[in-house]
Amino acid sequence: MSKRLLLVAGASLSALIASPGFAWAQADLVDEVVVTARDKTGLLEKDPSDSVFGLDKALIETPRSASFASDVTLERYGIQSIDDLTAVSPGTYTASFYGVPGALNIRGTLAENYFRGFKRIENRGTYSTPIADAAQIEIVRGPPTPIYGAGKVGGMLNFIPKSGKMEGEYISEIGGDVSLTVGSYQKKLANGQISIPLNFGGTEGGFHLFAEAENSESFYRGITPRKEIIEASVDFELGDGWSTAFGGMAYHSDGDVQTPGWNRLTQELIDDQTYITGRDTTLTDANGDGKLTPNEIGFYPYASALYLAYYGFPQSDANHTLDTGVGTTKLDPRTVYISDADFSHTWTRTAYFDLVKDFDNGSALKFQLFYDDLKNKRFVSYGYPAYFDSWVGEARVTYNFDYDLAFMTSQSFVGASYRKFDGNRKESYNSGLIALDRRDIAFGATPNDIIDEPYSVEPYGLQWENDNASTWSQAGVFFTSDIYFGERLNLMIGGRYDDYKVESEDTGLVSYQPAGEKKDGKGKGTYTASLSYQFDFGLMPYITYAEAAALEMSQAGDIAPSLIANQSWLSDSDLAEAGVKFQLLQGTLVGSIAAYRQNRTQLTGGPNPTVRGSRSKGVELEVRYLASENLSFTFAGNNQSTTIKGPDASFAYIPYYVTGVDPVNAFGGTYVVWAFSDLPGRGGDYDYTLIPETVLSLYGSYTSDEYAWGQVGGTFGATYVSETAQTVENPITYPSYTTASLSMFYQRGPFQASLNVDNVFDELYFTPAADSYANLAALPGKGREWRVTLKRSF
Numbered sequence: 001m002s003k004r005l006l007l008v009a010g011a012s013l014s015a016l017i018a019s020p021g022f023a024w025a026q027a028d029l030v031d032e033v034v035v036t037a038r039d040k041t042g043l044l045e046k047d048p049s050d051s052v053f054g055l056d057k058a059l060i061e062t063p064r065s066a067s068f069a070s071d072v073t074l075e076r077y078g079i080q081s082i083d084d085l086t087a088v089s090p091g092t093y094t095a096s097f098y099g100v101p102g103a104l105n106i107r108g109t110l111a112e113n114y115f116r117g118f119k120r121i122e123n124r125g126t127y128s129t130p131i132a133d134a135a136q137i138e139i140v141r142g143p144p145t146p147i148y149g150a151g152k153v154g155g156m157l158n159f160i161p162k163s164g165k166m167e168g169e170y171i172s173e174i175g176g177d178v179s180l181t182v183g184s185y186q187k188k189l190a191n192g193q194i195s196i197p198l199n200f201g202g203t204e205g206g207f208h209l210f211a212e213a214e215n216s217e218s219f220y221r222g223i224t225p226r227k228e229i230i231e232a233s234v235d236f237e238l239g240d241g242w243s244t245a246f247g248g249m250a251y252h253s254d255g256d257v258q259t260p261g262w263n264r265l266t267q268e269l270i271d272d273q274t275y276i277t278g279r280d281t282t283l284t285d286a287n288g289d290g291k292l293t294p295n296e297i298g299f300y301p302y303a304s305a306l307y308l309a310y311y312g313f314p315q316s317d318a319n320h321t322l323d324t325g326v327g328t329t330k331l332d333p334r335t336v337y338i339s340d341a342d343f344s345h346t347w348t349r350t351a352y353f354d355l356v357k358d359f360d361n362g363s364a365l366k367f368q369l370f371y372d373d374l375k376n377k378r379f380v381s382y383g384y385p386a387y388f389d390s391w392v393g394e395a396r397v398t399y400n401f402d403y404d405l406a407f408m409t410s411q412s413f414v415g416a417s418y419r420k421f422d423g424n425r426k427e428s429y430n431s432g433l434i435a436l437d438r439r440d441i442a443f444g445a446t447p448n449d450i451i452d453e454p455y456s457v458e459p460y461g462l463q464w465e466n467d468n469a470s471t472w473s474q475a476g477v478f479f480t481s482d483i484y485f486g487e488r489l490n491l492m493i494g495g496r497y498d499d500y501k502v503e504s505e506d507t508g509l510v511s512y513q514p515a516g517e518k519k520d521g522k523g524k525g526t527y528t529a530s531l532s533y534q535f536d537f538g539l540m541p542y543i544t545y546a547e548a549a550a551l552e553m554s555q556a557g558d559i560a561p562s563l564i565a566n567q568s569w570l571s572d573s574d575l576a577e578a579g580v581k582f583q584l585l586q587g588t589l590v591g592s593i594a595a596y597r598q599n600r601t602q603l604t605g606g607p608n609p610t611v612r613g614s615r616s617k618g619v620e621l622e623v624r625y626l627a628s629e630n631l632s633f634t635f636a637g638n639n640q641s642t643t644i645k646g647p648d649a650s651f652a653y654i655p656y657y658v659t660g661v662d663p664v665n666a667f668g669g670t671y672v673v674w675a676f677s678d679l680p681g682r683g684g685d686y687d688y689t690l691i692p693e694t695v696l697s698l699y700g701s702y703t704s705d706e707y708a709w710g711q712v713g714g715t716f717g718a719t720y721v722s723e724t725a726q727t728v729e730n731p732i733t734y735p736s737y738t739t740a741s742l743s744m745f746y747q748r749g750p751f752q753a754s755l756n757v758d759n760v761f762d763e764l765y766f767t768p769a770a771d772s773y774a775n776l777a778a779l780p781g782k783g784r785e786w787r788v789t790l791k792r793s794f
Contacts, residue, residue: 164206
């Protein structure tokens with residue numbers, strides 16, 4: 001059934017002949033030349049991937065919706081963060097998590113981040129997930145393969161770093177590059193990489209090292225992205241069928257300061273940028289320390305001066321009233337919610353170790369270790385401080401083997417894994433000392449709208465209101481089989497069984513969590529099955545069904561004690577998907593169309609986190625076309641709808657107009673509901689309107705032939721996003737928009753210069769916020785930005 005040679009530039013002939021469908025593809029061997037010559041933008045796979053099911057299998061042959069972006073594609077398309085992956089992967093539009101691209105939103109829910117097939121600690125918006133030095137990024141829509149562990153069906157992003165072994169071969173000569181990028185808003189970024197062969201006696205190996213540093217300003221005034229990354233890997237043959245790979249990545253950031261964007265939302269603000277100004281002077285910074293401490297606001301730990309719970313009738317408070325500078329002004333999209341007191345410091349370390357034994361019969365035994373940790377200190381001056389300190393380790397052993405019978409062939413693996421987590425999450429927001437609308441962002445931050453944080457020790461200071469110490473473990477066994485009946489009919493089936501043990505205790509000042517240590521444990525099975533058929537004219541229809549289970553983790557990867565107490569810490573999800581993959585026109589036109597329906601859960605924020613259900617359905621189309629040796633096109637589009645299953649018991653901040661209070665009498669404080677279902681029109685199921693129904697991306701790339709004077713190329717494309725809206729009844733809506741981007745390069749010998757322009761036509765658009773503040777804030781999109789990169793290869 002395999003037509004891999006038609007899709008894979010540089011795939012070995014021996015690998016193709018060994019594939020089950022060699023007879024099906026052998027008439028088209030000449031097409032390798034066509035694909036190799038045309039794929040100058042890295043759109044087609046060079047190696048089979050094990051991301052979807054854990055077995056080496058080209059994504060175009062895999063009966064599941066999945067996309068990838070190679071290092072060449074990332075460079076040619078100017079993709080800088082995971083949010084930019086919408087250009088090449090359908091269903092990945094992501095709402096703003098306070099301006100920090102930590103996790104993709106796939107099929108209407110947040111996805112999970114993986115590093116070489118191992119799940120990392122939760123990162124919803126703690127720091128910008130780094131994608132520099134990627135050999136390939138894979139986006140899988142649906143649950144992870146059983147080998148990767150239990151996870152929700154929404155989807156996953158798998159980051160595969162460059163290493164000492166590329167495209168199945170060890171590095172053969174010393175090489176690398178250094179580059180410098182400058183751009184708008186004082187962007188300054190430098191990176192470099194080197195790859196060195198490690199050949200000792202009759203053995204082969206390779207070493208790869210990458211480093212990057214950035215010190216920039218930002219489109220948003222007051223936010224300065226600053227980070228350092230170092231990544232290293234060693235791949236080595238040990239002899240007698242043994243090989244090893246080990247390495248890791250260290251990341252530090254001081255610039256991922258969270259911002260809600262624009263507050264005091266009205267439809268007039270979104271439509272014509274008319275902002276309501278004014279400040280409340282009832283509360284004052286009496287001790288002159290530049291912020292409001294709890295004793296200056298009201299009774300602590302349960303201060304009521306800044307928020308009011310809404311019970312269906314209008315309420316107001318003198319502390320909520322704007323009494324100075326009331327009026328309107330036009331707001332610049334570069335002006336967002338920020339102060340000099342805001343900060344975010346992040347450190348992560350990731351390490352891995354593989355030891356593999358290949359046997360003469362084609363089977364293999366693999367031992368793997370993985371470690372990831374996270375430490376983050378942050379403060380957002382509307383009243384949200386946090387401190388996360390977590391680590392996770394995993395050990396995995398896998399045995400891969402093949403077997404052939406008269407009527408079928410199969411690749412399979414069995415294995416076992418053990419995963420251990422230990423973490424501490426400290427946050428403060430339970431006392432009600434939060435007022436996002438209080439600041440007049442057109443005027444700027446003032447001492448009476450900066451709320452205290454626990455990092456400074458002072459009399460009457462804020463304390464950690466949540467202090468959750470959590471540990472959990474997951475021991476599992478798993479299997480997957482890739483079975484061919486003849487050369488066309490393929491059944492893939494896999495599953496795992498996990499034994500979980502969880503333990504948490506919250507000792508915060510105002511935790512809203514049950515007292516004492518909470519423990520629990522249970523076993524749970526998950527499975528996935530897919531059936532496909534490969535027609536000889538290039539179409540592969542398939543169907544997939546999966547049932548999955550996953551832990552309900554908070555932002556630091558921990559589990560809230562209340563979830564353990566009420567037995568909701570482990571949730572179920574399911575996926576039904578049907579689609580057709582295609583490879584036409586001598587393998588130069590490839591893609592897929594898929595329809596899906598999924599049920600999964602979301603963990604909500606607030607003083608007492610709850611698990612709510614969601615139901616999503618949609619259609620996705622992905623096309624990659626190598627039109628000629630110089631011209632290629634990509635299309636990624638989806639139409640989806642996501643429904644939150646009622647009743648929604650989550651805590652939420654609500655906009656002033658829901659309460660019936662005039663904005664001038666409301667913006668100085670905030671309003672909340674303890675159960676979202678208490679609001680009008682939200683007692684049952686409702687549409688999750690923070691995600692657009694339709695997202696379409698069309699890009700074209702041109703790469704010239706190589707001449708004596710060098711080579712030039714460019715990519716131009718646009719992404720259309722349909723309208724979004726708040727989730728309350730009669731919401732503020734955010735109009736549909738289209739943004740365009742342009743990338744160009746010139747290369748001669750070892751030198752390359754490139755120009756990238758994002759949002760070419762300076763389109764003004766808005767991304768709704770996420771989490772508990774989704775109805776209070778929206779982030780204006782970044783305007784036109786440019787950057788120039790000079791690179792020297794050696």
